[in-house]
Amino acid sequence: MADERIRTLNHFSLFSFKDAYWTLSSSERHEAGEGWLAGLREAAKRTDLYQTFPARDSGDILVWSALPAEENCDASNFFQRYARAVNPHRQYLHSELTLWGFTKPSIYSRGRSAQEIDPFAAERKTYFIAYPFVKTIEWYLMSRDARQGMMNEHIRMGHQHPEITQLLLYSFGLQDQEFIVCYETEDLVDFSDLVMELRSSEARRYTKRDTPIVTAVHHPAEETLALFQ
DSSP: OOOOOEEEEEEEEEEEEOHHHSSSSHHHHHHHHHHHHHHHHHHEEEEEEETTTSSSSSSSSSEEEEEESSSHHHHHHHHHHHHHHHHHGGGTEEEEEEEEEEOOSSSSSSSOOTTBBTTTTEEEEEEEEEEEEOHHHHHHHOHHHHHHHHHHHHHHHHHHHHHHHHEEEOOOTSSSSSEEEEESOHHHHHHHHHHHHHHHHHHGEEEEOOOOOOEEEEEEEHHHHTTOO
């Protein structure tokens, strides 16, 4: 049976606050943050804000915007709405990194995994990790069966950590990476153990790039902004 899931567009922006923002009073920062958040929420069906500082030294807040992508115009309309939300605040915000891509059914697994993240889920786990991913040319020149065998090992390792959920986005020809790999977890130590195990898998030979890694902490959006006010 064909997988009839709705394709979604997921967009991640890592922002840092400029010096001009910190010269504002606390009440002015609060007002600016409220205006920015309102615009972001109008741009997408789902908007989540994550704390990234001090987990990394570049970037204070990660914005995850998710929306259905059923029509060709959905991406362009979102980009317009997002620009309108961010542009009035550019004197206070610097974009450190932008990653985006589309969901699609995996060719290596049947149906939807119980460990797949729903971009529109009502609840988020505490920790979120995302990074761009690029395979080597040799990977794509191998037979489908050879790649399937290595991915079966990858999938088996992931199933040994059932509390870690994943979202895989495709961005071939749209950005510099081919995929964006996203994880949610309540246990960073468990997640680090999983990544260490995956490093020993045969498929690792065919990884060309999987950085920068963005590790973030989820709070309700207003609470995330309050940390920087």
